[in-house]
Amino acid sequence: MTxxxxxxxxxxxxxxxxxxxxLAAPDGRKLPSWTPGAHIDVAVGAAGLRQYSLCGDPVVTDRWRIAVLHEPAGRGGSQHLHRTALPGSVLRVSPPRNNFELVERESYVFVAGGIGITPIMAMVAxxxxxxxxxSLYxxxxxxxxxxxxxxLATTxxxxxxxxxxxxxxxxxxDILAEHSDAVAYCCGPEPLLAAVEAEGARHGIPxxxxxxxxxxxEFAPNGSFEVRLASSGRTFRVGANQSIADVLERAGIGIVTSCREGTCGTCETAVLTGDIDHRDSLLTAAEQDRGDTMMLCVSRARSDLLVLDL
Known part of the structure; x- marks a missing residue:
């Protein structure tokens, strides 16, 4: 991560x-620009990296805003920030990255549940x-x-x-039936996402x-396969109980991961040769069908060999 x-x-x-x-630059300079739906990676000590949606105004160039759901029983990232992210403290972050782009349309229906409001706020603005x-629900x-x-109620x-x-x-x-001419954007817990996805399909709403x-x-049982790095020709065996990310990290290959669940896109890597067994929750069906990129933390191979652009 840069x-x-x-x-x-x-x-x-x-x-x-x-x-x-x-968040602001320590020297007062402008921060990198971003678009609605973008997030940043934040270093959270021993817990690694976590992604947080930018929920301020993209027009404001000297500061960002993120919101953190404090989960004491989580994996440690929010606990670290709750304890250490105080006014005056310095965080290490990445430039903004957007896997949730707002497409230009005449009509939108935004649906948010809980902390899922964070990327939606900038979209509404x-x-x-x-x-x-x-419309926002x-x-x-x-x-x-x-x-x-x-x-939100005031603005x-x-x-x-x-x-x-x-x-x-x-x-x-009822919401999607009322807004059948709109494009829907939703962020929140899985039952909400599943409901919006199902009703969107029913009403023909993107x-x-x-x-x-x-x-x-559900996936087929894991098998073993090989990955080859195009830059060096080095080849590694990935066992049934290993991820590509695990194998490469243990070999000292410089890759960056965060969620380890196929949701954030941090470890997305181009694939030059091979048949991918996509197991992420981020790429669209069309993107998966292209077969030219994969998430190293969860996705695997259907072929005996994958050649990675590394």
Whole structure:
């Protein structure tokens, strides 16, 4: 990962268990530009890297904002930031990367659940600024668990904030039936994503999703295969109980991983030769069918050999 330092200029509690960090360059310079849906990798000590969506305004060039869901029983990333990311502290981050691009359309329906509001916020701002028609439906366990709820209600009075303890689950079937002329963007827990995906298909609505955890899938039993690095010709055997990322890391090959679940795209690598067994939750079906890139942390080979552009 190409890293550079940013300084925490402000920290704020945004909801129960959620805090935001405002980040700026230590020397006051402009930060790299970004587009709605983008995220950054953040170094979180011994826990490695974690991805956080940029949820500020892309027009603002001297600071970024991210929101962190504090999960004490998680893998350690949010715990590290909760403890160490204080005003004045310095974080190491990557330039923004976007696997959840906002396509230009006349009409959008945005659906968010819980911390999934973070990438959606910038999309709503961009759609509103472009004069597009849009609707936002945002659900959470309760109003107190919904980050940025007051900010959204003040800035966008038409946004529908529907906490579950008052309104029940988001009525996805009704929402997409009402917005059959729109393109849908959704981020949140898997049951919400699955519902939006299913109803989108039912109504012929294009659906764009961002997942925090892998899509539930079933795979054939693992087999062993070889990977070859195009730059050096070195070949490695990947066993049934190993990932490509594991094997290459143990061999001292400089690859970068983060989620280890096929959701973030950090380890995406070009494939020059071979048949890929895609097991990620990020690439579209069309991208997987092209067979020219793969996630080294989870995807495997159907052929005996993969040649990687490494």
């Amino acid at each position: 890293e550079f330092p940013v300084q925490v200029s402000a920290r704020r509690d945004e909801a129960e268990g959620v805090f935001s960090l405002e 961009a759609a509103d600024a472009a004069g597009a028609r849009w 945002y659900g959470g366990r309760s109003r107190g668990h919904m980050a940025f709820a007051d900010e 966008y009075p038409a946004a529908r904030l529907l906490p579950q303890d008052q309104h029940g689950l988001l009525p996805i079937a 659906v764009h999703l961002e997942r925090f955890v892998p899509r539930p899938m």
